[in-house]
Amino acid sequence: MNKFGDLIRSKREEQEMLLRHLSAELDIDTAMLSKIERGEKTAKREHIEPLAKLFKLDYNELFSLWLADQVFQLVENEEQAMQALQIAEEELKNNYTKSKSN
Numbered sequence: 001m002n003k004f005g006d007l008i009r010s011k012r013e014e015q016e017m018l019l020r021h022l023s024a025e026l027d028i029d030t031a032m033l034s035k036i037e038r039g040e041k042t043a044k045r046e047h048i049e050p051l052a053k054l055f056k057l058d059y060n061e062l063f064s065l066w067l068a069d070q071v072f073q074l075v076e077n078e079e080q081a082m083q084a085l086q087i088a089e090e091e092l093k094n095n096y097t098k099s100k101s102n
Contacts, residue, residue: 001072002039004065009037011055026050042070 012022023033026047035041043051048066052059075081 001069001076004043004062004069005037005039007057007062007065008043008051008055011057012037015055022054025054039069042073 012019019033020030023030026033028047032041036043043066045066048063049059051057052062071085075084078084
């Protein structure tokens with residue numbers, strides 16, 4: 001899974017922007033950006049906002065894709081991945097319900 005990197009590459013190509021130009025905007029190495037787009041490396045959280053602004057994307061949607069990739073990478077090879085995700089989902093729902101009632 002590399003939804004974040006795929007989206008960034010797609011948007012960069014739509015705007016006919018070279019890797020080196022986007023990497024300069026983000027102040028990262030061109031090779032690193034290439035690896036992020038291919039899903040071999042993870043973008044830093046601090047890159048999400050500039051990317052959202054640059055490509056006119058919704059920050060929350062872009063952050064969600066980034067976070068989903070993070071979670072996937074953490075559990076992708078684990079036998080209990082689905083069970084762990086279900087437990088985490090329940091906890092998140094409980095926390096959301098608690099915070100909404102306060």
